[in-house]
Amino acid sequence: LSAQNTLELKPDTLTVKINKEIYGHFSEHLGTCIYEGIYVGEDSDIPNINGYRKDVVEAFKELKVPVLRWPGGCFADTYHWKDGIGPKEDRPSIVNVFWGGVTEDNSFGTHEFLNFCELVGTEPYLSINVGSGTVQEAVEWVEYITSSNKSPMTDLRKKNGRKNPWNVKYWGIGNENWGCGGDMAPDYYANIYRNYSSYIRSNNYHKVICGPSGGDTKWTESILKGLEGKTHLAQGVSLHYYTLPTGDWGSKGSSTEFKEDMWFATLRNTMYVEDFIKKHLAIMDKYDPEGKMKLIVDEWGTWYDKLPGTKEGFLQQQNTVRDALVAGINLNIFNNHADRISMANIAQIVNVLQSVILTKGHEMVKTPTYHIFKMYNVHQDANLIPIDLETENYEYKGESIPALTASASEKDGIVSITITNANPNKEIPIDCQLRNDFKSVSGKIVAGKEITDFNDFGKEEKVYISDFTVGKTKNGELKIEVPAHSAILVQLQ
Numbered sequence: 001l002s003a004q005n006t007l008e009l010k011p012d013t014l015t016v017k018i019n020k021e022i023y024g025h026f027s028e029h030l031g032t033c034i035y036e037g038i039y040v041g042e043d044s045d046i047p048n049i050n051g052y053r054k055d056v057v058e059a060f061k062e063l064k065v066p067v068l069r070w071p072g073g074c075f076a077d078t079y080h081w082k083d084g085i086g087p088k089e090d091r092p093s094i095v096n097v098f099w100g101g102v103t104e105d106n107s108f109g110t111h112e113f114l115n116f117c118e119l120v121g122t123e124p125y126l127s128i129n130v131g132s133g134t135v136q137e138a139v140e141w142v143e144y145i146t147s148s149n150k151s152p153m154t155d156l157r158k159k160n161g162r163k164n165p166w167n168v169k170y171w172g173i174g175n176e177n178w179g180c181g182g183d184m185a186p187d188y189y190a191n192i193y194r195n196y197s198s199y200i201r202s203n204n205y206h207k208v209i210c211g212p213s214g215g216d217t218k219w220t221e222s223i224l225k226g227l228e229g230k231t232h233l234a235q236g237v238s239l240h241y242y243t244l245p246t247g248d249w250g251s252k253g254s255s256t257e258f259k260e261d262m263w264f265a266t267l268r269n270t271m272y273v274e275d276f277i278k279k280h281l282a283i284m285d286k287y288d289p290e291g292k293m294k295l296i297v298d299e300w301g302t303w304y305d306k307l308p309g310t311k312e313g314f315l316q317q318q319n320t321v322r323d324a325l326v327a328g329i330n331l332n333i334f335n336n337h338a339d340r341i342s343m344a345n346i347a348q349i350v351n352v353l354q355s356v357i358l359t360k361g362h363e364m365v366k367t368p369t370y371h372i373f374k375m376y377n378v379h380q381d382a383n384l385i386p387i388d389l390e391t392e393n394y395e396y397k398g399e400s401i402p403a404l405t406a407s408a409s410e411k412d413g414i415v416s417i418t419i420t421n422a423n424p425n426k427e428i429p430i431d432c433q434l435r436n437d438f439k440s441v442s443g444k445i446v447a448g449k450e451i452t453d454f455n456d457f458g459k460e461e462k463v464y465i466s467d468f469t470v471g472k473t474k475n476g477e478l479k480i481e482v483p484a485h486s487a488i489l490v491q492l493q
């Protein structure tokens with residue numbers, strides 16, 4: 001056995017399902033995420049289905065996007081849904097005050113989003129305007145979308161061309177209400193949340209209270225105290241955590257030009273999420289000892305300086321092997337906490353922050369993060385296999401982080417193990433203790449030659465999924481060499 005690196009599968013009790021929603025995404029009216037990224041309009045010369053980009057629809061279907069959050073983000077708490085229904089020529093234009101101050105014509109609204117979800121086969125997760133909206137407006141939105149009763153709202157929906165209600169289960173009540181969603185104090189917000197939630201009535205809804213940013217345990221403690229005795233009003237608590245290489249919002253670091261110092265810092269900073277998860281869960285346990293409330297990491301991913309030459313407030317960045325590692329590490333962490341994390345949504349699905357897809361005119365690229373999500377899809381709705389991982393450290397200038405992360409699951413008799421190697425300089429051997437031998441062993445890998453490799457428009461992909469050769473299992477053991485700066489999948493049957 002290699003002394004240092006071992007992974008032991010503990011398949012005795014498979015009681016936790018990895019909710020497919022952990023592989024969720026987020027789409028906001030921000031930059032070119034919605035307009036240009038998802039929606040180009042029916043008159044566009046970019047091939048489209050009812051205005052939705054064909055290439056993007058196909059890519060999302062291939063990716064099996066399980067859930068999509070909309071319309072924000074900060075935008076959500078400025079959004080008045082009635083502006084985005086009815087004949088397009090009658091819809092008012094609005095200014096997107098948070099993101100670039102651009103004017104939007106509202107041609108993408110409630111119908112367009114929910115029909116898009118149906119087309120792609122994904123669950124919608126809607127963010128309700130609490131910051132500048134009203135309870136009445138929220139209740140009417142829910143009624144408009146989900147009711148089959150006869151009422152003014154359902155009549156309006158039918159008039160606008162949709163007879164049957166849509167099925168929307170996930171409702172976020174406010175977004176970042178400690179900041180862009182109204183700069184509220186936690187006890188004030190908790191009261192407002194109770195008010196909204198009590199009028200959004202259905203036992204089938206999964207209502208999400210705006211939780212903390214990063215390690216802000218004070219916010220979590222205060223909002224949950226505010227919900228005391230009323231925890232049934234929230235099924236989820238959201239957590240937002242963005243990974244900045246420098247940790248400094250003024251100068252975050254470049255998405256493409258970096259050396260090992262920023263590589264290390266990014267991966268170190270992203271790993272902090274596990275500590276935050278544990279801290280918030282400990283507080284949630286106090287107020288909800290039965291663990292009914294779930295943690296929903298509904299914004300996560302890397303946030304770099306904007307690409308040179310791109311618009312202020314559009315949050316456009318590239319996506320390299322480093323982002324692939326960030327995605328692989330986070331998804332392993334979320335999988336391992338699948339008993340309490342029921343959903344996660346990477347920010348954002350197209351053209352904004354750590355996207356899986358980038359578009360430019362007619363062109364589209366699948367980013368390294370796309371390939372990680374695709375390779376990791378085997379975990380969607382699979383049974384989590386608890387693991388014991390012993391890993392050497394990756395050391396850089398006196399600091400160290402675990403070199404390897406891993407998670408494992410079982411579905412339809414196939415065991416899937418995903419492993420990341422954060423060390424950019426070293427292939428790492430690991431001994432997997434599997435308890436029994438398997439007839440077939442196969443592997444896949446997402447990697448690039450250089451840590452700064454990315455997939456660019458009009459060029460051959462540099463970072464993608466390829467086959468990875470793994471040996472046979474012997475006496476219930478499997479030896480794997482995990483290449484430097486890569487993520488791998490090993491499947492056993």
Ligand code: AHR
Nearest residue numbers: 072073074075175176347
């Ligand atoms: O994803 C970009 C922004 O980050 C979102 O609008 C907001 O919720 C967060 O601050």
